[in-house]
Amino acid sequence: MAYVISNDCVACGTCIDECPVGAISEGDIYSINPDECTECGTCADACPSGAISLP
Numbered sequence: 001m002a003y004v005i006s007n008d009c010v011a012c013g014t015c016i017d018e019c020p021v022g023a024i025s026e027g028d029i030y031s032i033n034p035d036e037c038t039e040c041g042t043c044a045d046a047c048p049s050g051a052i053s054l055p
Contacts (some may be wrong), residue, residue: 002037
């Protein structure tokens with residue numbers, strides 16, 4: 001089960017640089033490609049707004 005980004009995302013870009021597999025895409029609210037996410041949790045740990053979690 002891949003991590004997801006909630007509406008609390010402020011599109012700061014912190015998570016993109018932390019993702020080791022490049023599964024995160026930019027946008028008004030960023031998104032994580034579930035087919036690429038390895039569930040490592042690095043993005044969730046780096047997110048300053050706490051917008052990333054497991055569903």
